[in-house]
Amino acid sequence: MQGNKLYQSQELAIKYFTVAIILFGAQLLFGLVAAIQYLYPDFLFNTLDFSIARMLHINALVVWLLYAMIGAVYWLLPDEAGIEVVGIKLANIAFYILTAAVAVVVLVYLFVQVGPGKESTIWFITEGREYIEAPRWADIGIVAVVLVFLYNVYATVMRGRQTGILTVLMADLIALAGLYLAGMFYTDNIAVDQYWWWWVVHLWVEATWEVYVAAVGGYILIKTLNANRKVVEMWLWIEVAMMFGSGILGLGHHYFWIGTPEYWWEIGALFSALEPVPLIGLFVHVLYDWGKERGKGNEIKNVPAFAWLTVETFGNFLGAGVWGFMHTLPQINLYTHGTQWPAAHGHLAFYGAYVAIMISAMYIAVQGKAGLERLKMTKAGWWAISLISVGVLLMTVSLTVAAYTQTMVERGMHGATWEGYFAAQSNMWFLQGIGWRLVTGLAVIVGYGFLVYDLITCPKHQPVEEGETAAAAA
């Protein structure tokens, strides 16, 4: 970092982060609408139906995480490589094209919503495939923008310093981008459709995104703790080995019931059961480095970024690891598949694994932009991290109660019929879980308010410690 003077690439990173945090707000807003509809089904009925609110909720999530992920790379790339990013003008143009395209897609989702059952709907309105609903024209646009991004990364690393973190990112980003292509086709065979759909969804969130997080987490450790690069990079390679070693074939746990051969039961069960192991490694590593640096008397250079990184490691292990493992074995998954179980798991996993580290990266950028040697935690920052983390954790617990009820009543007692589904949905325990989900969601939204305020104002509102005032007076 070089004081207030940023690389142009880092200026671009801040633009990406800004759009990301706005879309994060949109995600929470549409999530709120959907959560209310669970309790009051007539809320916005025929105006913004659950399907649309829910689609915007999950699409905003995916898109803002991708924005933040691209932003974090544009932030660390010149810092790691030691030179300005190659092709930065093109990168800026790509940013505006992507943002305009996202705006058009969202407006169509909101105001056109659905189309007739024809190919033209798939091309211009919605593909109707969960998480990757974006119409085909937007898919092609996304691929074009990502190619520019990959060119920036590769060309810069070729000319600049090639660190271990950058090597992992280069390999990971090309896999991440390539996998998106697996979701860009149409077939009448719904089993084959879902088979490839999981290549995008699973191999993103349970493989390539996890490796991305490990690499960026390593960078943040170096920035916040001055951790030893050699040790960080060694850990990073071990993480890559464990994450890809378990995550790639762990894909099998989505292939239990969709018309796939039975051998996926064993393969999926074994490898997905191993998926939590690297996530334990992440938080052990972070706490180990923290303790070591504290032992040396070194202070944390960016407290909010480090705090969010710590939330990431625990949230990732709990949400993705423990909550994932709870229903990953086929014997259990036969009853939990398609219930609130994946919803409970998904909320804490996305938050723990991805949301927290992207906020951490944003605080690194806040510190860099302000040119501060140290960034301390403000009151607002403390409220933000506490309300959001506790909120999402309790939301997950609430959804888990609802999930237990649904599994028991609908699947266990009623044999999964339409009648059984509604018997579970009107069960008292289920409704209480869904009710608490709404309450905890409101806490997250208040926390989001604190977060936005803190990201904008924290450099100006740095708390002054007692020792420092005494030193200033003397």
Next chain:
Amino acid sequence: MAQKVSVWTSNRFWRRSATWITGVASVLLILLTFDSMAQMKMGTAEDIAKKIDKRIPSPLVINYTIEYKLDPYRGHEIPIIGGEMQRKEGGIKSAYEKKEKFFGRDDYTEEEARALIHKGKLTIQAKNCMDCHTLLGNGAYYAPDLTKAWLDPTWETLAPAFNGKEYAMAAFLQDPPKMAMHERKMPNLGITEEEAKAVVAYLKFMSAIDTNGFPRNFGKIKGAVDARK
């Protein structure tokens, strides 16, 4: 003096390990995918004529009765298309004999059946069905799973009034609030009569997909909660 470094703390060792592990896992996944794709190819009229079971059967199954029965050989329920027969190895399999009328016909050609499910799948995507429902268990959890919707007992109770459950389902899809069964109503998505028929065909076809026994005990048990009624 060169210091002896343990291999366990060597970045080079771990980098190579990571590369090899990733490579081997990827190659295995690709090989398994080739096998899965071969097994998941959609069946044809020829398969039905030869009574060959396919995981994803020919769309011609809309001409036949479909049931969901426990196969003692495989240890879970399987779709039974056109009545059952004994399997050589033991257990039961589809006989592809017993036909039933679907919108008044049981003689759809392969081309016609394919065209129907093509339209049905496009409509399912165009109306964002998966953002409320689950299909094969994937999607959103705001509305019932549709994997075996064709076999749901609810439609059997509505069938007599509509002269067949396919007519009841098609009528429901064209104006769901009118036939609402719960306060959590399905909205009117502007589904035309042609689209509704195609979606019902798709649901019938999907109920014949071999899902390795998911969902378990579908429609078989009436739990303790209902016993009070």
